[in-house]
Amino acid sequence: MLAAAYLPRHLLPLPVLVSVATVDAIIGSYSIAAMALVYVAHIAGSAGVAPVLKRVGILSVGTAAVISAVIFYLISNAAPMTSGYYPNTAAGWLTCYVAGIPFLLRGIAANLIFAGVAFGAIRGLWLLYQRWAPLPSQ
Numbered sequence: 001m002l003a004a005a006y007l008p009r010h011l012l013p014l015p016v017l018v019s020v021a022t023v024d025a026i027i028g029s030y031s032i033a034a035m036a037l038v039y040v041a042h043i044a045g046s047a048g049v050a051p052v053l054k055r056v057g058i059l060s061v062g063t064a065a066v067i068s069a070v071i072f073y074l075i076s077n078a079a080p081m082t083s084g085y086y087p088n089t090a091a092g093w094l095t096c097y098v099a100g101i102p103f104l105l106r107g108i109a110a111n112l113i114f115a116g117v118a119f120g121a122i123r124g125l126w127l128l129y130q131r132w133a134p135l136p137s138q
Helices: 002-006 013-027 032-049 058-076 090-099 101-132
Strands: none
Touching: 002 013, 002 032, 002 058, 002 101, 013 032, 032 058, 058 101, 090 101
């Protein structure tokens, strides 16, 4: 979400891909199809919240946190389907998405906490800078 708020649109995928690739390098890889869906979900989540974060505020950051988690959930939850964990039927898709609801709720909570800390820290640092930065000579 920080990238969506502060970077130009054409640079938006860069920090997302670097952070996801770094985590995958640490924890290991898994099915290529599932990894592709997770990467697409992260990029789509960031791109999906960019319009909401044109103006950073408490409401827009909270809204972006929820939207990002929902976009990620909708796309990445197709990964168990591609891996064959559920039958490729309407009942299988429904079961897969219902089973993912606890992860969606944790994702929303994590996004809200991280967004509060990250955007709050940036705002606090900006206020400190404005308060203590030397004023130009007149």
